[in-house]
Amino acid sequence: MLPTHALSGMVLGLAVSAVAPEFGPVAIAAGLFGGVFPDLDMYAGHRKTLHFPVYYSLSTGVALVLASLVPNAATVAAALFLLAAAVHSVADAFGGGLELRPWEGTSDRAVYNHYHGRWITPRRLVGYDGSPGDLLLSGALAVPLVLTLDGPFQWVVVVSVAVAGTYTAVRRHLPDVADVLVGDLLVSVVPEALRTHVPDRYLEHGR
Numbered sequence: 001m002l003p004t005h006a007l008s009g010m011v012l013g014l015a016v017s018a019v020a021p022e023f024g025p026v027a028i029a030a031g032l033f034g035g036v037f038p039d040l041d042m043y044a045g046h047r048k049t050l051h052f053p054v055y056y057s058l059s060t061g062v063a064l065v066l067a068s069l070v071p072n073a074a075t076v077a078a079a080l081f082l083l084a085a086a087v088h089s090v091a092d093a094f095g096g097g098l099e100l101r102p103w104e105g106t107s108d109r110a111v112y113n114h115y116h117g118r119w120i121t122p123r124r125l126v127g128y129d130g131s132p133g134d135l136l137l138s139g140a141l142a143v144p145l146v147l148t149l150d151g152p153f154q155w156v157v158v159v160s161v162a163v164a165g166t167y168t169a170v171r172r173h174l175p176d177v178a179d180v181l182v183g184d185l186l187v188s189v190v191p192e193a194l195r196t197h198v199p200d201r202y203l204e205h206g207r
């Protein structure tokens with residue numbers, strides 16, 4: 001889920017700040033942004049449009065070499081952004097599929113591999129987005145962050161964990177809510193323009 005990706009990006013930045021404290025803030029901010037960025041495709045081709053498990057990984061290699069040869073705020077930020085986006089895209093393969101109820105394990109689509117032109121099948125190592133295992137992962141990633149960060153970054157961590165806990169608590173009820181919306185309200189009442197703001201996976205049953 002998104003908070004887990006945000007926190008994992010920040011942990012990558014934190015690792016940089018341990019070896020090069022002068023680049024700590026920029027690395028953590030870039031890691032956070034890179035961790036979140038792929039999921040901006042939530043409403044348009046989720047886990048395909050902005051998810052590039054292969055291309056982010058390849059460009060991360062180039063960016064890391066560049067940042068180590070010419071270390072400055074721009075190269076470090078670029079490297080951490082790409083690294084966090086790569087980790088996000090690869091990590092999605094270890095979660096559940098894209099179906100409405102990912103705990104049922106019926107989808108064979110986890111994340112799109114643009115390089116090979118096909119979907120990577122879900123490995124379900126952390127169950128699905130918003131599973132107890134996912135929440136546990138969020139909590140584990142948050143520990144080193146809350147212990148070392150302060151100011152706005154610490155607030156980002158606290159809010160992420162709160163969102164993760166809330167999302168996990170309601171996750172299994174979301175499809176039922178979506179069914180009601182799609183079946184009774186969305187299709188008949190809500191204009192087409194607004195419907196585009198509902199992620200595709202929730203519209204499966206309304207089509």
Ligand SMILES: [Zn+2]
Nearest residue numbers: 038039047092
């Ligand atoms: Zn994702």
